Amino acid sequence: MTAGGDGTARAGRLARAVLRRLGSAVLVVLVTSTIVFAAVRASGDPLEAILGGPGSQTSAEAVARARADYGLDQPILLQYLGQLWRTLTLQFGDSYARKQPVADLLAANVPPTLLLATLALVLAWVLALGGALIAATARGRLGRAVRSVLTGIETVISVTPHFFLGAVLILVGATALGIFPATSSGAAPAGLVLPVLTLAAPIAGYLAHVMHGSLAEADAAPFATTARARGGSEARVLLVHTLRHAALPALALSGWAYGSLLSGAVVVEALFARPGLGRLLLEATLVRDVPVVIGGVTVIALLYVAVMLLIDLVEPLVDPRRRAAPAPSGARA
Structure with missing residues (x-):
């Protein structure tokens, strides 16, 4: 072709x-x-x-x-x-309860939630990659113990509810240590730490668990064996070959993860008294403010689809096999 x-x-x-x-x-x-x-x-x-x-x-x-x-x-x-x-037609009208255009309410509350969810996804990936690298580089009997501990932590943290994790972080980080504020009213870095960590930790545990299994499969694959036979060090094989392949399943799950973060923002924003789309939806649901609820849910659905489209565009950059379409039989190279 x-x-x-x-x-x-x-x-x-x-x-x-x-x-x-x-x-x-x-x-x-x-x-x-x-x-x-x-x-x-x-x-x-x-x-x-x-x-x-x-x-x-x-x-x-x-x-x-x-x-x-x-x-x-x-x-x-x-x-x-x-x-x-x-x-x-994205014409949601006016809020029943607030007597304001729904578009204005969404414009004011969507950016804080986007910031929270995006930072949480980035942190989740950093934590997942860190856990995968530690598990991959741990060797021998100590390595098996480290991998077992990491697997246990990932399993527990991935099923921990946001409200429980957030409450624990408030008790430790705000009440006991006094390092971070217990409420988050804006984009101040200190106020974002606990909400972002509350959202990111369960997703990080799930992504790391998926990545560990994929990393073990990639490490035993023929391309990894070939790379070692050509003189590649373990670090080069890990960073250049196996880690990229191990990240593909987690990358495919990032759209689901972002949707989960947006839905989790309902609990986290209420827990930390943080303005945002999740808190707006919770309040609108309690008073049956139909235009606001439908507008907010529609925006979340569109954001989810946009993230899935972005992942469709990024995956071929990570996986070269997806860049080329299979050539028709008999076609010339």
Whole structure:
């Protein structure tokens, strides 16, 4: 295959990947908005949020006017279709409870959550790679003991709930040692340490566990044996060959990990009194603020799809085998 043909094939694969992810985005938005609409409406009448809560004293005329203004007097199917259209066009309207455009609320609360989740994913990867390198370089009887301890730590930390881990970190880092603040009100580095560590630790344990198994397989693979036969040192074989292959399964899981971090932000932001999308969603759910809940969930779904698309673009850079399409039978080199 010529260089031009190879470039065209790569461009075609990239275009298909983008279109596939865009289709996934539309499907995810439809499914999530449907589930959220049904769940929030099943929990009660959203008119309470519009009128200021269950204890508000409102006349029958005001109730009827509010139902008409927000389309709540229409059949439930028409309400659902209208909400679906507004979601697909990203027109979420105004918050029932806050009386503000949902777009403004999202613009103010999405960046802090993105910062928190992105830093947590980076830290999770650093911790996972560190654990994998320690396990790979440990040799002999001591090495087996080190790997057993690391495996135990990874297993425990990967199943530890965020609220429990965050509470422990607050007790140790804020109350006992007084090093970090117990609340996080912005992007101050000290205030970010405990929330980021709370989010990152379980994901790091899971990624490291996956990487250890892949690293053992890669270390016994023929390409590693060939690299050693050519005179490559153990450090070079690890850093240049086996570690890259071991990172591929963990890289494929990074999209799931980022989605898990965004959902975990609901607990972490509430625990550390930190502003963000997770805390906004929690408060909106409690008062049945449908536009805010659907807007927030839609943004999270779109962010997840965007991260998966980014991973699709990065994986060929890490794994050369994914760069070239298989040549047709009989094609000339």
